[in-house]
């Protein structure tokens with residue numbers, strides 16, 4: 446959750462410094478979650494929410510920013526629209542918070558309907574003029590406020606409500622995580638399938654490289670790079686998902702840089718293209734077509750290697766093999782062919 450939250454703010458063009466306030470015993474979790482994303486040191490929180498926020502604010506006191514946004518890490522699905530609305534409102538107003546108008550009827554457990562007119566559900570981020578909110582926090586140490594807007598309002602600072610988002614939910618109760626995952630999956634709802642096909646011819650040699658694994662053989666495969674048909678087919682399949690041409694257009698055989706190159710580089714380049722579009726590779730499936738060498742004994746190693754190169758779990762990778770029953774060039778053992786399919790999830794744009 447923290448990683449999603451931090452990335453949401455990091456990806457926003459108007460956010461400068463991000464500082465995370467954590468519990469004293471959460472150092473290891475913090476490093477694992479966002480250690481590679483944030484260069485800034487984190488802050489150890491206090492006994493209450495208010496105390497933790499105050500310590501976070503004080504961490505900016507050396508070089509005070511004009512504006513500051515306070516956000517719950519438990520709202521990992523905050524989007525750039527919500528962040529922008531809070532920031533824009535701070536142009537003219539000292540405090541702006543994300544909130545949603547209540548649409549459901551309200552009722553007290555003990556009986557009696559509550560008029561929902563004018564009632565809003567408060568979310569975060571809550572944005573403030575830095576000077577105003579740090580002054581307020583320094584003056585209020587009774588730790589009674591459940592959020593910073595309440596604290597600011599008690600100090601006489603007017604609060605502006607801006608529209609939050611349904612998806613900006615606070616993961617609190619059992620089941621909220623599932624809801625969050627559904628929202629997250631829907632963001633990557635543009636599901637693409639791409640195919641790739643490759644052939645390399647045999648030449649004299651003693652091994653071939655298939656799906657990143659060296660396999661001893663009576664011949665080698667001829668090619669400019671390491672001639673890994675499996676990785677080439679998968680690279681083209683991924684490029685196909687994002688309409689980014691083919692392997693030859695990215696790594697021309699005329700370029701001496703790719704002489705004897707490890708084809709892992711090609712596959713990773715294609716995956717990088719997916720990541721740049723905010724997407725991910727969901728599944729890779731490749732069929733190796735040849736009479737010899739036998740792929741079966743090396744299949745598990747190939748799955749493991751492709752998964753490693755692609756940054757996927759082994760269950761997201763499939764390597765299969767077939768012969769052509771002695772027919773055609775593969776049947777005559779003149780070379781090896783491979784057919785790859787990739788499934789990629791991209792955000793809707």
Ligand code: MG
Pocket residue numbers: 643644645668672673674677
């Ligand atoms: Mg090739």
